Amino acid sequence: MGIEVLQTMHEQNIALDHAVEVVIFTDEEGARFSSGMLGSQAFIGKLTEPDLENSFDTYGISIADAMRQQGYKPEHVASAEVKPKEIKCYLELHIEQGKVLESQNIPVGLVTGMVGLRWLKIKLTGEAGHAGTTPMNFRKDPMACAAEIIQVIETLARNEQQTVATIGKLSVQPGGINVIPSEVEFTVDMRDLSDALLDELVEEIGKKARDISEQRGIIFDLQILDRSNGVTTIPSVNEAIAAAIRKNDIELVKLPSGAGHDAMNVAQITDIGMIFLRTKDGISHNPAEWADQADLAMGAEVLLDTFIELGKRCGI
Known part of the structure; x- marks a missing residue:
């Protein structure tokens, strides 16, 4: 969806004062090594080579060894770090993994914080x-x-x-x-x-x-x-998200996230905002997980409009 937003901005010649980048973090869930959000930990400089060597799965394989098996070099983990001054703000879009939006028949919601x-x-x-x-x-x-x-x-x-x-x-x-x-x-x-x-x-x-x-x-x-630790999203970013939601004629619903997300880590170095998409029956991490195609399209619209609003409000 982030790539789709960049593609649309390119096609429509939408220029902002700052660069917009898409990032994909690995291992948000932490199911294998019992330590989640590894990618965003490295991103904020909180993941070290010793951490990789000393975290193991149930078979005794370390994160470092698993990386080597895939051709990666754990000794280069520090190169993933981004300094706070390099990022104006961070946006993340995710399925809700719950039933609040579905129960209110709302496709997109504003996340107020993460537990x-x-x-x-x-x-x-x-x-x-x-x-x-x-x-x-x-x-x-x-x-x-x-x-x-x-x-x-x-x-x-x-x-x-x-x-x-x-x-x-x-x-x-x-x-x-x-x-x-x-x-x-x-x-x-x-x-x-x-x-x-x-x-x-x-x-x-x-x-x-x-x-x-x-x-x-x-x-x-x-x-x-x-x-x-739990985090709250930033009011100035939330205002931009709310404006984007209203622009698309969607009733504004604010809700907390009961799940952890990479935004929690990135919040340590910059302002964050988060958008939720409606999830069918609140199911996630399951073959039955489903978000409707129309909701995905609406989420992309809201994400794009949020970037444009942030450009107006925050100098992005």
């Missing part, structure tokens, strides 16, 4: 045993311990207004149907607009989980895999 997130990994070590010959009161079962901790995490999230918590990965060793596990490892994804609240919840999870583990005779370990 912060904390990714945790909890490891519980107990004692393996025979499922039939080990009495319940003799067991040090990390799976039962995990179940109790997970319930605590869900309760903590439900007690807050906007917090969400997800247990996305769980590993059980040795994994036999008739064997009491020796080790359980699971991840926690927590999100909220309040970074202070997230930090409080992480501390509370650690305290309660450690207490539960000690009561059950389980060795407890908590690791913070990733931490990103």
